[in-house]
Amino acid sequence: MAGLADIVACESSICSIENSELRYRGYSIDDLAQNATFEEIIYLLWYGRLPNRLELKALKQDLAENAVLPKKIYELLHLYAPWGNAMAKLRTCLSFLTHFDDEVMDHSFAADHRKAVRIMARIAAIVAAIDRIRKGLEPIELKTIRPTSLAEMFLWLLTGEKPAPIAAKALDTCFVLHAEHELNASTFAARVTVSTMSDIYSGIVSAIGTLKGPLHGNANEQVARMLEEIGELSRVEEYIAQKIANGERIMGFGHRVYKNGDPRAKYLQALSGELAEWRDDRRWYELSLKIEKLVYEQKGLKPNVDFYSASVYTYLEIPRDLFTLMFAISRTSGWLAHILEQHENNRIIRPRAEYSGKTEVKWKGISER
Template structure:
């Protein structure tokens, strides 16, 4: 047996949910460009879970189910209120704990038939936006905002986060961001979720495990790191010396390159366009201009194109979202993909148990403790 570090290039399972072939991302065979320009996030949820697009009646029913389950349980609200009132609590740790707590409030948590798992899927997808928004407000000493039944997920999240109705362009931008982050084949958090539920653990355990994987800066935290970099740069004229200094020190410039894509992340261009529109709308085009300059330098010097995280940073900043909420927002979207893969794993399960190439010492003999040096 020979190990492959990071399982790079290893095909671990079959899946009908999404694919990355020749730098093209598809959800159930639909090109991500087509879906981003034409679909709502709710349509993507249905597509990933049912492996087909909904008709009008099916979409209306899904929206109705999601709206019915959107309220955040009081147990989670009280849990967040028990935190000391400051901004130091890591939002991803809070989200991870909240999802685990959500499982404790669900009487069907350990009921494993397909119907119960689908009901739990609805609850998870419906509640996670409100959980993130409620945490954000409570840590600032603000009361949570109840979602509006007539709003979709994108509009409701911005409304419950900021307490005011978002503009149409803000809803459009966030809807596109949700679609673009919804699934991405066997990324680290999705694989973690599948490994967890392959033991026939419950869906809440699978999602909690996935959030733990997403929390790492090499996965979900990249766009927050990008915004930190842009903030440090400050102005467009500072971009070139800042980036060249980083490259001279051989420091990583976050938001560029990808393990799977060789010629560019197909999702990046959509967020690049939304960054341009939003920063212009807010009168802070410097964030977009800085991003463009950084992209020019890195792609010229390193031949690394931007990935989806690079322009999502300035998009989320322009929507008035706290920087440390960028990764929890990733989870709001990726919940749809995690659930799709979990349901697929349950449907055709086999315990995931790889082997390891042993590299330790060989043929050792036990020495009694009194004889050891």
Template sequence: MSGLTGVVACETSICSIEEGTLRYRGYTIDDLAYKASFEEIIYLLWYGRLPNRLELIALKQDLTESAVLPPKIYDLLRLYAPWGNAMAKLRTCVSFLTHFDDEVMDHSFAADHRKAVRIMARMAAIVAAIERIRTDLEPIEPDAIKFSSLAEMFLWLLKGEKPEPIAVKAMDLCLVLHAEHELNASTFASRVTVSTMSDIYSGIVSAIGTLKGALHGNANEQVANMLEEIGDIGRVEEYIAAKIANQERIMGFGHRVYKNGDPRAKHLKALAKELGEYSGDTRWYDMSEKIERIVYESKGLRPNVDFYSASVYTYLGIPRDLFTLIFATSRTSGWMAHILEQHDNNKLIRPRAKYIGKKHQEWLPVEER
């Protein structure tokens, strides 16, 4: 079947999408969105249950302590041109981390979980370092500051100052909503890689390389480009009408799995409205809300997770080409959960292909071709 649509490739207890409802380990995303912190989501995805208070404190401390990057990562990032592709930088840095981990080929349960914490924390630190180094700013060492959460740590390392509580709340919610999404393309890539008993880092690199593709990971960046191109709410109707008339794709709408709307979108819509009102500039939210209404009335399509996340990240002052890197930072929690599950009961993933080429060809000597 084209694109393996509808094909079941594995069994998992991590995430389900049934009848339009997204669940992490049985908890609906609506229940988790404003009740769970991202650290609680990480623990839930990796261990199959919510942490108690002491376990949550320990995980937060482990993440903060593990976020310190080897100095050579900074040296590597300084070799890149400032305008170099940010996802390519992230992919290479995660691969480079392999050389600084003595447990890289230890597939035991304990070692896998220690590596999971290190990679999870360092993803956030790498993304922040990419931005600071390319703008001629010194990276901030995370061990010098006491952080309340991974979301706060990321924003602090990125901006160089303590973020406002509303910004931390917004980032934490984005991390929760993007954390896991069943067997999407990048998750499948990570499971295939580690099913060969390759190392965890290779699994994450495979996932990042897959997420880098325009059909998977950078839709929210394209939504932001669209909003900037429109520029003003008065131009929305004309712009979208032209897109529809020319049968051009409107980014941020529709989903391969959700036919009646992405359950994550409404949470990001509410967050975009809150951030717009807090900043005193609702232009991005207003344009997005009008686009949503027109597209639904014209095409019957509802927004997906990428549509309003573009406005949220813009209100947070995050550079546009980092949007997908934040997605990758969040989704590392889900990728890692699937990698750990794959290692727990591993079998090499080796599907077959249906041959549709020519058959019964006869060999001809080169003189007769």
């Protein structure tokens, strides 16, 4: 079947999508979006249950202690052209980290979880360093700040200033919503890679390389470009009508899995509205609302998780080409959960292909060809 649509490739207890309802380890995304922090989600995905107070404190401490990057990573980032692709930089940096981990080929449960913490902590620091170094700014030293969450840490490392509580909370909720989504393309790539008993870093590199493709990642960047291209509320109707007349895709709408709308979209819409009020700038939010209304009326399509995340990240003043990297920071928690699960009961993933080529072709000597 094309794209392996509806093909069950493995069993997993991490995430389910049934009847358009998304659940992490049995917990509804509605319950988690309204109550959980990203660190609680990380623990839930990796260990199968929510942490108690002491376990959560320990995880936060481990993440903070392991977020310090090897100095060679900064040297590597200085080698890149400032305009180079940010996802490619992230992919190479994650691969480079392999050389600084003496447990890289230790596949024991304990070592796998220690490596998971190191990767989860450092990916956020790498993304912040990518942006600062390409702007000619020095990376922020972690010892100079005391963040209370991974989301706050990222914004602090990115800007050099302690973020407003509303900004840190908004990004934390985004991380919760993007953390896991069953056997999507990047998750499948990670599981295939580590099923060969390759190392965890290789699995994450495979996932990042897969997410880099515009058919999987990048949609929220394209939504932001659309919002900028439209610019004003008065242009929305004409723009959408032209897109529909030309048979062009309107980014941020529809979903291959959700037939009745993406359950995550309403929380991002609410965040966009809250941040619009905080910034005293309702333009991006109101543009998004009007686009949503017209597309639903004319195409019957509802927004997916990418649509309102574009305006949320814009209000958070995150550079547009880092939008997909925000997704990667969050989804690393889910990728790692699947890698850990794959290693628990591993069998190499080796599907078959249905042959569609010629049969019984006879050899011809070179003089006859």
